Amino acid sequence: METVLRAQPGVRDAAAGLREYQHGDQRLIAYIVPTGDPRPDSDELRTALARTLPDYMVPVTYVTLDALPTTPNGKLDREALPTPEQQGTGPDHISPRDPVEQVLAELFAKVLGVDAHRVGVHDNFFELGGHSLLATRLIAHIRSVLLVTLSPREVFERPTVAGLAGLTRDDHGRAPLPQIRRADRDGALPLSSGQERLWFMEQLRPGVPLHNMHWGGRLYGELDAAALRAALDDVVARHEILRTVFPTRRGRPEQLVLDTLEVPWDVQDARDWSESTVKAHVEEAVRAPFDLAEGPLLRSLLLRVGAREHLLVLAVHHVVFDAWSLGILLRELAHHYRARVDRVEPALPAMLLQYADFAAWQRSWLAGKPAAEQLRYWQNRLADAPKALELPTHRPRPAIQSHHGGYELVTVPADVMSRLREVCEREGVTLFMTLLTGFKIVLAWHAGVTDIVVGTPIANRNRVELESLIGFLVNTLPLRTDLAGDPTIGELLGRVRETCLDAYANQDLPFEQIVRKVAPGRDRSRAPVIQVMFAMAHMEGREPEFPGLTIEPLDISLEISRLDMSFIVGESASGLDVGVEYNVALFDQATIARILQDYGVVLRALADWPTERHLSDLMSLVAAR
Template structure:
């Protein structure tokens, strides 16, 4: 092909003219074509196309991860993202047959070949597989769009749980999300403050407080008004005193409770510790944020800061909806018949006696949970990590499923129990409109492993994989609703 245009443009043009299997897998741009001495194209001198790579988007769901893993094996393509198309990555009808057979085995469903042609991206195919696994019974969701802001904006289900906890344990910092960043070098504090204000204006959740109307909680979004970031300078203190003061300030900031009704539910301050060194302290209440949100928050803040100091456009896409729109939408569709249908799976999965894990510890379990604890991190070597990934690919599982299987096996071995339940957070951002929002979306899923009969690791992994995929299909049910219907005995310890 000769002429102007980009690879995506040429690919779209050819897709309109040719069947999918005839669209080239790779495009290589060249100034001139190599010629033989006879003036013909020297095919041996043509460059070998580099290995194709996908968009590499993060945050794939478990179903999307399995699909991407199968595509990677068949196509020899790495770093596949949710929006990547099977055919644009080099797939054709012959390879499609291989993919379909592997996906049928992985998901234990009947998957006609046409489904891959009609749902050619990872995301759309994952959604279709979810429908097939549920027998096409999953109801069509209403569109997630902006709604009118009335006086009473409902809380999401997750928010309502935290509001309820806050009413019974006020002045608690248990649900604070603190972050501390060390800034070194030449930082323009005015530009940081400008970016901070742009975020406040962009995300309604950062201006939200929780009020009560007739004893019912509602979201109240305050109008945007510019704010200043307080700066505390401790550079004049002797080093030892300064270090202790810095630790005290950080500790106090992280442990200071929020007033949900008064707000604001986010605090930011800067602590200058050297001439060119600052500590950026940011604490949010969980009711307006989660781990994914913190990543969005910091990424956008730094992009806006860079835009102001260097002129590099932040290129932040307009937000299609706000968190209040999501809460209203969730309340409208996840109710009555839909909620009952989703809850039915959890009623069956968590039926019978639910055991309390009896780990052999050197201290008795306290009568009331203290929430005192620590985190132990283990860094796996690169060779071990690669072996685990390879094993996951061979077994048709994700790395999470493999590690969860190992963890549940470990718990069973140390406790002697054969019924092992593990709760794990899930981002719960399975709708494109909410991917860039700051808000409280995370949910908890329960994975129950049956160790009776002493299954092999591969047998247990197969069980865990199926349980994980099923749990993901019913992730929309708030954990607190599951607790309500299961009616298990609650332990204060």
């Protein structure tokens, strides 16, 4: 990133780094040494960097210095970089004009991680770096502070402070979601709807690591292993769900929260091990099955592979965890580790709710009118939908679904991504919607159909009190779009936009409830309702900092495919990384590589073609390859 900064016009030298603000908030700050006057404009720098860097690598604040501070030996002294002051605003900036706009500007800034003074009343939430997941968080904060419940569609259609202020002042008595209260701990604690589904699937496929989740990191520096282990125990003590087991009573599972639980802590000296032996130990740690009834459902492996180098691996079962939870776990682990090393008390706020409270609340919500209304929406939306998305396979589908998986990865160049963002701005869609449109076009070509149902995960944390909760909250939305009638590219984007906005407005209903109504029969050869998934990986927050340590992510593969095919896209410094997890019982590697190539071709066309061109033109382009 610093290299890209130095390459900008008017910049002689530059540095960047995370700086901590109040309440542990960390922001990425750029420090600029200009070549002279006029000095580089921060908005222009931000726009230029956004063309080549992913959102999470674009600094949110820019500080101009006469020179970068250095140590006596001439190296950059990062500790001496000053705390940034509030930055000025441009000539078109209009500050909030009343208390409602002021609150909304502050909420924009909080959710996006930018300075509140940067947010004017006509600034677009999505142009400031927002996306669908962050929009859900914004809605939760608006509900909490202003006691107004907005819909994702309203945020998308009126994405400025001024626009949303008008909606909050004209709130027509919308019923807020009922408050989540602490559940009674005297009796049995119910499972959430998602937990119950995972528990049932574990009974069908015992010993298969289908729902194992993991994280691995290579740690460089002086590690205090005792402090790290104590810090992990601190996190487990803080979150009930990490010390929860699932015994059965009369054939039904229950949540049982243990008072204490010691996380398995496997520490070994691997300095003399071969690379293959280290790899085998890591894979064993993440693939070993969990006993849901006995637990524990979290375990760790620490390998010392060098004098100042360790491998840390955490494995956890999905029934108590999701991808959002990983960010919480790592941030709190870093916080407790720092406290243990410095021998001070941790400063995290008290946990007012636990996952079991959410599970009990969800059960109550499912019995009410809002859940029934959302169920009717999904029944109507998926009525007469194809039973399955039948992509051409190399081998007959097994009678019982296989989960042995392969993985392929390609990168779409940054210049294509830059042009796609321009298309998004012109057409009023998010990057996710545009990437999903391209994916559905490729699926339509390979499957020979126009009625496409694709699943996508959604964090399901549309309330402020759920943002810091570890647990299995993620939900799956079946996104059905009809591509019939040879629509133009602009019409295609509009159809996918409507599909997504309607789904976001009905995201609270657990996917399991949808399956029970629209696909009650059990076909063990394939997943119900959706066989293909499309997900966009977002970098929520900054990487946690462990004192004295540098952490490099460790690539670990389970070689598992939960569905026929899953596309996972994520922005990187190189552009867009597109990974495909696929079922090797159905597809050969060459076919997946062809699908990836076709996807790249379609994305380039979406980036460069006029939106008046038709779907048939895109299909002809793919066919001609």
